[in-house]
Amino acid sequence: MDGRIALVTGGAGIYGTHITRALAEVGAHVVVASRSLENCEKIAGEMRAEGLKVSAMYFDQGASESISAVCENIVSEFGKIDILFNNAVARAGGDPSTVTEEQWVTAMQVNSTGFFMSCKIFGDQMIRQRSGVMVNISSIYGVVAPNFNIYEGTDMTSPANYAFAKGGIINYTRYAASYYGRFGIRVNCISPGGFQTDQPDVFIKNYSKQTLLGRMATDDDIKGAAVFLASDASSYITGQNLMVDGGWTAI
Amino acid sequence: MRLKDKVAIVTGGGTGIGMGISRSLAEAGARVVIVQSAIEKAEKAANELRAEGHEIMPYGADISSREMVQKLIDTTIEEFGRLDILVNNAAVTGSWAAAPFLELDDELLERTIAVNLKGTFIVSQEAARKMTENGGSIIHISSVGAYAAQEGASIYCATKAALLGLTKTMALELAPYNIRVNAIAPGDIETETSEKVVDDIKEQGVSGKYFRRIPLDRRGKPAEIGPTAVFLASDDAAYITGETIIIDGGFLIY
Numbered sequence: 223m224d225g226r227i228a229l230v231t232g233g234a235g236i237y238g239t240h241i242t243r244a245l246a247e248v249g250a251h252v253v254v255a256s257r258s259l260e261n262c263e264k265i266a267g268e269m270r271a272e273g274l275k276v277s278a279m280y281f282d283q284g285a286s287e288s289i290s291a292v293c294e295n296i297v298s299e300f301g302k303i304d305i306l307f308n309n310a311v312a313r314a315g316g317d318p319s320t321v322t323e324e325q326w327v328t329a330m331q332v333n334s335t336g337f338f339m340s341c342k343i344f345g346d347q348m349i350r351q352r353s354g355v356m357v358n359i360s361s362i363y364g365v366v367a368p369n370f371n372i373y374e375g376t377d378m379t380s381p382a383n384y385a386f387a388k389g390g391i392i393n394y395t396r397y398a399a400s401y402y403g404r405f406g407i408r409v410n411c412i413s414p415g416g417f418q419t420d421q422p423d424v425f426i427k428n429y430s431k432q433t434l435l436g437r438m439a440t441d442d443d444i445k446g447a448a449v450f451l452a453s454d455a456s457s458y459i460t461g462q463n464l465m466v467d468g469g470w471t472a473i
Numbered sequence: 474m475r476l477k478d479k480v481a482i483v484t485g486g487g488t489g490i491g492m493g494i495s496r497s498l499a500e501a502g503a504r505v506v507i508v509q510s511a512i513e514k515a516e517k518a519a520n521e522l523r524a525e526g527h528e529i530m531p532y533g534a535d536i537s538s539r540e541m542v543q544k545l546i547d548t549t550i551e552e553f554g555r556l557d558i559l560v561n562n563a564a565v566t567g568s569w570a571a572a573p574f575l576e577l578d579d580e581l582l583e584r585t586i587a588v589n590l591k592g593t594f595i596v597s598q599e600a601a602r603k604m605t606e607n608g609g610s611i612i613h614i615s616s617v618g619a620y621a622a623q624e625g626a627s628i629y630c631a632t633k634a635a636l637l638g639l640t641k642t643m644a645l646e647l648a649p650y651n652i653r654v655n656a657i658a659p660g661d662i663e664t665e666t667s668e669k670v671v672d673d674i675k676e677q678g679v680s681g682k683y684f685r686r687i688p689l690d691r692r693g694k695p696a697e698i699g700p701t702a703v704f705l706a707s708d709d710a711a712y713i714t715g716e717t718i719i720i721d722g723g724f725l726i727y
Contacts, residue, residue: 434648435653472714
């Protein structure tokens with residue numbers, strides 16, 4: 223993907239970092255962007271030290287002027303945007319019994335309005351180019367409901383807003399694929415399963431049992447799918463949601 | 474070379490989508506056994522790919538015969554020493570599978586089930602019995618017809634939908650052996666046999682009134698299916714099992 227310009231929003235998070243690395247490793251120049259410019263700079267610096275082409279930008283999906291600014295900066299610096307990974311998400315509030323209206327509205331500003339504005343602003347640029355690829359990051363919880371039993375013995379939960387936002391991303395992927403197809407722009411989605419970090423052992427065990435492969439997602443699991451959907455290997459694929467979930471949704 | 478030293482079997486691998494898959498797997502470094510019911514077609518494809526520098530074995534077999542399939546698997550292991558990847562692509566398809574539901578006869582009914590479902594099942598079972606030792610990747614070629622109605626393709630669509638159920642259950646039962654099972658569902662792909670498919674199936678009583686333009690506004694090419702098979706067969710898809718990738722230019726999203 224030499225010469226391709228990619229943006230990964232929410233790039234300082236776990237999946238954002240892995241996606242950034244995956245695209246950079248196959249030759250793309252990746253702009254890693256989030257509200258935490260400091261973390262993005264750190265990631266970009268580390269990857270540049272390995273010889274990869276990565277730069278950092280400040281990006282707040284909750285503010286459309288920030289989205290526009292990133293688009294303008296990328297176009298003025300590189301002349302185009304080839305690949306957009308909409309990976310940013312706000313995890314505000316908890317389950318329906320505890321989430322407040324204010325938390326919900328705050329989350330929706332990022333997850334609904336902000337997500338849409340990112341697609342729109344970069345989509346407008348891709349229309350001018352008559353080319354581009356968008357990949358949205360949803361979740362298994364955009365496809366199926368969380369099984370609350372897996373949180374037993376922990377203080378973890380799956381936020382109500384997360385289901386709403388991630389489900390919306392999947393059908394907006396189809397809408398966008400249908401709309402932007404005529405301009406030679408493909409739009410797809412990846413729905414990863416849970417990534418193993420420092421969760422309690424009991425949760426990791428409960429979760430792993432619900433997958434066919436018997437484990438949570440780890441380091442490299444999303445990288446192949448990210449490169450596949452961003453590259454010409456998927457040139458006839460649009461409007462799709464690719465599950466990278468170890469078989470969670472197969473059962 | 475993501476599939477260096479791997480060995481793959483592609484049923485129906487000598488023509489159309491199957492040939493595109495054989496070529497992509499070979500280009501990724503795999504040695505490929507191309508299976509056709511008529512061996513001449515397998516040999517023709519093998520010669521073409523060998524000329525491009527790939528290691529190919531042509532093989533003639535009726536995949537609905539367990540005896541022939543067992544011999545296919547044994548010969549693959551004897552010749553290439555291992556089996557890592559199986560792509561179940563052989564199918565009664567296109568104008569051959571088309572007949573209005575009210576008129577479809579037993580011969581076409583049984584032939585379609587024998588190749589598309591029973592054949593896929595038998596090859597998968599015999600291949601998986603070998604793959605239990607070292608793991609592997611099995612890919613069924615389904616169709617958009619598994620999801621959307623297609624005029625004059627009742628039993629074809631039924632067999633292709635059946636493969637999605639088979640994909641998930643095989644994924645479940647074979648996961649402990651490190652065998653991943655996924656499917657690819659192609660849409661309208663330009664091949665020799667599908668070149669005049671619209672005219673051909675209209676001759677068989679299909680009205681064509683449900684044909685529609687799709688978001689990417691063009692037919693796909695066999696070379697656009699092969700890379701997905703390589704992806705699913707490789708470690709890049711290590712956390713993907715029981716999944717179906719639709720390659721249809723957006724046909725199904727309306």
